[in-house]
Amino acid sequence: MKDSALVVAGMATLSAGTYAFRLSGQALRARITFPPRAAKLLEAAAVILLAALVATTALTEGHGFSGFARPAGVLVAGVLAWRKAPFLVVVLAAALVTALLRILGVS
């Protein structure tokens, strides 16, 4: 954390903005009808952002490749999640696979 003031400003923006979203939906309810298609697009936008975050944090470090151990762990977690394994199993499997690969010398 290099610039604490900026981080706090970001936190305040996120907190206040999120509350505003929660409030405005209720306030607007009487006045407008939100097209379901727009709601779906918003939802998809969230999933796309998060998927991109998964890809970049799993595969990259700085501007380069992160090495094989971490994406391998995430891949195993993804397969487990797809097969509806419990959340805890999914997350611990990612850490375990990555740690084991590193013990075996895979970076």
Added chain:
Amino acid sequence: MRSIWRTLDRRVLADVGLTCVAVFFIGLSYGAIAVASGFPLWLPAALSVLVLAGASEFLFVGIVATGGSPIAAALAGLLVNSRHLPYGLALPDIAGPPGVTGRRWARLLGTHVMNDESVVFALAQPDLPRRRAAYWACGLGVLACWPGGAVLGGLIGSAVHDTSAFGLDAMFPAVILALIVKDLRDARTLRAALAGAAIALVATPFLPPGLPVLLALAALLLLVRAPATEASTSPGHQASTSPGQEPAAAEVRTAP
């Protein structure tokens, strides 16, 4: 408060409890990851109480930790949280206190505890009193469990020093993936998400940190251009409106 216990049947309460336990565990990983990425404990703790929307907090922490601008991170988080607006539109007067109406502070609190879980549980109830009760039970439960998990996770994370040896760096993407996998069962969403991920990866060597993730939104064009199959809701999507059908882990998409 007491009216919550009287209004809801035991099965719904058990489902709410299970969901809150799951939220607690996600909170644990969130706090541990945030501290492991170099943030002080107060940061995830404060975010968990003030924002109370897990996915956006993960996104914020992830972008800032990789060197992105905190303001860009906040805007990305807000984009994720914009879904709360349609939530408010969809729920008829539910954030009011159970039983008594019109108490101002209760309404303000009721607005704050609006999240994926509380909304899903509310929508599954047949009438307004039960909707309110379910909404409040789940909302307050998450308000306790999410920050509680985050603080405890942060304390545990502070005790671990070499995070890469334990593979903790793989936990962050795994958590997010576990939370969105339900949405990815929809073929069109999956296609757009993969395209977005590819865009972000290709952009990473060239752009400053944080921006590649935002650039991924270009993949939305895939969904805008092809309106098509409105009627065909994916099985994964239906699960989000029927709490209790699946174990808690499947429900807590973007907890809380």
